[in-house]
Amino acid sequence: MKVVLLRPSHRTGSLFLKKLGFLPVPIGLLQLAGELLRSGTNTVSVIDMEADSKTIDEVVAELVKSSPDIVGITLHATAAHNTAVQIVKRTKNIAPGIKFVAGGHHATFMAEELIRCGFDIVVLGEGDQTIAEIAETLGKGDGLGSVRGIVYGSPGEITRTAKRGLIENLDSISIPALDLVEPSKYRLETFGSGEFVICLETSRGCPYACEFCSVTPVWGNRWRCKSNKRILEELELAERLGYSWVFFTDDVFFAEPVIKERRALFEEIIRRRMKLRWIVQTRPDAVVRHPDVVELASRAGMRMAAIGVESGSRETLRKMRKGLRPSTSQKAVEILDRNGVLTLCSMMLGAPYETVRDILKTIRFGSKLVNSGADLIQFTVYTPFPGTAAFYESSKNGSLVTKDWERFDILTPVMKTKVNPSVIQLLQSFGVYYFQVKSYIRFKMKKRNMKGEKANLLEEATGYVLGKMYVYLADMLKLPARMRETSRLFADSRRNKPESEPFGSSSSTENSLIYWIAK
Numbered sequence: 001m002k003v004v005l006l007r008p009s010h011r012t013g014s015l016f017l018k019k020l021g022f023l024p025v026p027i028g029l030l031q032l033a034g035e036l037l038r039s040g041t042n043t044v045s046v047i048d049m050e051a052d053s054k055t056i057d058e059v060v061a062e063l064v065k066s067s068p069d070i071v072g073i074t075l076h077a078t079a080a081h082n083t084a085v086q087i088v089k090r091t092k093n094i095a096p097g098i099k100f101v102a103g104g105h106h107a108t109f110m111a112e113e114l115i116r117c118g119f120d121i122v123v124l125g126e127g128d129q130t131i132a133e134i135a136e137t138l139g140k141g142d143g144l145g146s147v148r149g150i151v152y153g154s155p156g157e158i159t160r161t162a163k164r165g166l167i168e169n170l171d172s173i174s175i176p177a178l179d180l181v182e183p184s185k186y187r188l189e190t191f192g193s194g195e196f197v198i199c200l201e202t203s204r205g206c207p208y209a210c211e212f213c214s215v216t217p218v219w220g221n222r223w224r225c226k227s228n229k230r231i232l233e234e235l236e237l238a239e240r241l242g243y244s245w246v247f248f249t250d251d252v253f254f255a256e257p258v259i260k261e262r263r264a265l266f267e268e269i270i271r272r273r274m275k276l277r278w279i280v281q282t283r284p285d286a287v288v289r290h291p292d293v294v295e296l297a298s299r300a301g302m303r304m305a306a307i308g309v310e311s312g313s314r315e316t317l318r319k320m321r322k323g324l325r326p327s328t329s330q331k332a333v334e335i336l337d338r339n340g341v342l343t344l345c346s347m348m349l350g351a352p353y354e355t356v357r358d359i360l361k362t363i364r365f366g367s368k369l370v371n372s373g374a375d376l377i378q379f380t381v382y383t384p385f386p387g388t389a390a391f392y393e394s395s396k397n398g399s400l401v402t403k404d405w406e407r408f409d410i411l412t413p414v415m416k417t418k419v420n421p422s423v424i425q426l427l428q429s430f431g432v433y434y435f436q437v438k439s440y441i442r443f444k445m446k447k448r449n450m451k452g453e454k455a456n457l458l459e460e461a462t463g464y465v466l467g468k469m470y471v472y473l474a475d476m477l478k479l480p481a482r483m484r485e486t487s488r489l490f491a492d493s494r495r496n497k498p499e500s501e502p503f504g505s506s507s508s509t510e511n512s513l514i515y516w517i518a519k
């Protein structure tokens, strides 16, 4: 079968590239490609709308011309829904024979809606084995009923097949088909013009279940990990292909059950003198529990860590079910800074149970984090993504104000809260820019005391951001219009009384993947 795999663009994704000069390889698609190629009966190519700056028109024309059997589109982000659906509808008008398959976080929980929007098949959760089975089944001309873990059909007749369990042994999935993309397209310009960044995945799942997060519902609340042998194989391949940075996609890179394995991995990376530098994501408490692992990881190549701080209010963190205290995050920042690791703290504003005081507490806490050594504070707007407990609650109680998925971009309020939505939007924007300036001042004052490469990397990053000032200013100038649009949206939703269950049967709100493995 001839398969095209596609990453659609959208506003937030494109802003990553424009503001931070950061576009990592679409590893999910390359992982699927690896499985598809394994059988020897498929050909695969990738269209990355972000990397290739392609418009919808161009993509439609390309698909019509190349006429593949299957087009697989990733809905990694909810906000990419509208772009994806336009591509499907417009291509199908001209080439109705192409089968469109969706997958990713958003697709997993909005499968029926996507079929109603024109997709033929939606893959739920892990897609590795499923996409290969779909290609094989369609190739033979068989019906899809025997392929587990999918939703398929047409708007009038939608079928959900039997559930599929999680892949127990991650070493059993194929090595991602990294040679399908050109490394020079995946840039990390923040740290220099010749820096290229790959994404690699060493584990799946998270042992926590924060109410705003879809990671556990998609990947399960058990931590499954590739072996060190396999991880090293992928790292060496990335190095050979010319990448200088790795973005590890793991949500909690240091996790309790594999601390011993992680130590062994980092020691081996040091022993092999690997040059790759890495960015990881982890929880602040994991950092605090294992400062020795941070030290080792830093020597092995960890240059940046993104930690989920979420809020400066203990009460808010409790309601988020984060299982974390603000003081722990502050300690984590100190440990990372001490080890020369650039630290990005992610925080959210505008949860439904937050008051203005809570939001201001979070912003003030940002100052403490910067004083402790944080290099970037990222504020986003709390967004109830499909699949999360937050989405389930807000669908049930009618507090979601829109079904326009493009607005689920973590920059736009989409649900009723105790605080005026425009105020949330304003504080989010203010927070981001205020702390950029504050971190910059701290950097200028402290750079002589910074350990390892940190000062050099921050110097590069500062130069990059200053050069992109026009993008930041343009974005800031758009803020009043965005706030007016939000006010209008909320006013409309008050006038047209929202449905109590606005997503009705189109949304799968049972976090079923968790329960499949629990059974």
Ligand code: B12
Pocket: 008, 009, 010, 012, 013, 014, 016, 024, 025, 026, 027, 028, 029, 031, 032, 050, 071, 072, 073, 074, 075, 076, 077, 078, 079, 080, 101, 102, 103, 104, 105, 106, 123, 125, 126, 127, 128, 131, 199, 201, 213, 214, 215, 219, 248, 249, 250, 251, 385, 386, 409, 410
């Ligand atoms: C790494 C990562 C990123 C990286 C880039 C990822 C990449 N390589 O493209 C960066 C930092 C750039 C990023 C950006 C964003 N991300 Co992100 N990201 C992740 C993270 C941590 C891992 C994703 C990953 O690559 N996993 C490994 C690969 C192998 O898995 P995968 O891509 O999910 O693919 C598998 C399945 O999902 C499925 N599948 C996926 N697509 C398809 C398509 C088909 C056809 C099929 C059959 C199957 C299938 O099969 C694959 C193999 O099993 C996830 C959280 C998580 N653990 O999933 C969040 C996550 C997916 N991101 C999220 C969001 C919101 C974003 C952003 C919109 C905003 C942001 N975070 O600032 C942007 C948008 C990016 C874009 N252009 O679309 C949310 C999504 C929530 C939602 N419903 O929208 C998540 C869940 C984070 C969270 N906790 O909220 N992200």
Ligand code: SF4
Pocket: 206, 207, 208, 209, 210, 213, 214, 215, 216, 251, 252, 283, 308, 322
């Ligand atoms: S926010 Fe982080 S810790 Fe919480 S469930 Fe998601 S991935 Fe796990």
